[in-house]
Amino acid sequence: xxxxxxxxxxxxxxxxxxxxxxxxxxxxxxxxxxxxxxxxxxxxxxxxxxxxxxxxxxxxxxxxxxxxxxxxxxxxxxxxxxxxxxxxxxxxxxxxxxxxxxxxxxxxxxxxxx
Amino acid sequence: xxxxxxxxxxxxxxxxxxxxxxxxxxxxxxxxxxxxxxxxxxxxxxxxxxxxxxxxxxxxxxxxxxxxxxxxxxxxxxxxxxxxxxxxxxxxxxxxxxxxxxxxxxxxxxxxxxxxxxxxxxxxxxxxxxxxxxxxxxxxxxxxxxxxxxxxxxxxxxxxxxxxxxxxxxxxxxxxxxxxxxxxxxxx
Numbered sequence: 053x054x055x056x057x058x059x060x061x062x063x064x065x066x067x068x069x070x071x072x073x074x075x076x077x078x079x080x081x082x083x084x085x086x087x088x089x090x091x092x093x094x095x096x097x098x099x100x101x102x103x104x105x106x107x108x109x110x111x112x113x114x115x116x117x118x119x120x121x122x123x124x125x126x127x128x129x130x131x132x133x134x135x136x137x138x139x140x141x142x143x144x145x146x147x148x149x150x151x152x153x154x155x156x157x158x159x160x161x162x163x164x165x166x
Numbered sequence: 167x168x169x170x171x172x173x174x175x176x177x178x179x180x181x182x183x184x185x186x187x188x189x190x191x192x193x194x195x196x197x198x199x200x201x202x203x204x205x206x207x208x209x210x211x212x213x214x215x216x217x218x219x220x221x222x223x224x225x226x227x228x229x230x231x232x233x234x235x236x237x238x239x240x241x242x243x244x245x246x247x248x249x250x251x252x253x254x255x256x257x258x259x260x261x262x263x264x265x266x267x268x269x270x271x272x273x274x275x276x277x278x279x280x281x282x283x284x285x286x287x288x289x290x291x292x293x294x295x296x297x298x299x300x301x302x303x304x305x306x307x308x309x310x311x312x313x314x315x316x317x318x319x320x321x322x323x324x325x326x327x328x329x330x331x332x333x334x335x336x337x338x339x340x341x342x343x344x345x346x347x348x349x350x351x352x353x354x
Contacts, residue, residue: 088234123199138192154203
């Protein structure tokens, strides 16, 4: 095989290896940080969200937590809000970096599994 | 100048992928100012298809949204359409990127065309099965097919149908079999 082809394939292999490693890192990051559910109870600095299986998680909010609805920054979420939380799970509760409140429009979720 | 312009699509593609590598999930979700959950996941899946490897692992987002209470029968087709639209860019990278590939490699890859000519129905079936069964990036299919100038619709339609089946299955698993299947479980 010509030298140019070997160099080309080597460069492609290095780029592919880099992106595969980056992909593994990104997957771990998203797996750890994304939480989606509905608010079942709300207090001043924390809320409890529940997913479709009824599993509940506590989300801690601080002054640094950004809460968005669409493009606007809003106040703390209320019971019944569906939301996406980005934050790390520390000792069983999530330290929220970002809370995105989603609307409840659209097709209803399926019947809850037993 | 023209000599360097041929690198533009590939450099843009790698550049966008690198850009997403340095954006945290929080920043990406904050930037997308969308309130509707279905539109939000459509955009996230589109960006996941637009970037290669380092972008948004949309399968995980899909699992999260399905487990979070969205309808899996809607999520599957919706994310498949979005990611297929995003994957069209990687087809174009292969299509326009062939000029930067050494001639010997071009000749080697051209042999694939002969298989396609001998068995015209084989490749669409392979694309469908790949989309329906293999959880890896569709770029593995779209870039080489772009390189071979295989008709885009014959690549994307079977791939999108296969991806719809895979994504719907994954969303249903996230709702009904989450506790039994470790690979879909999120650390939360």
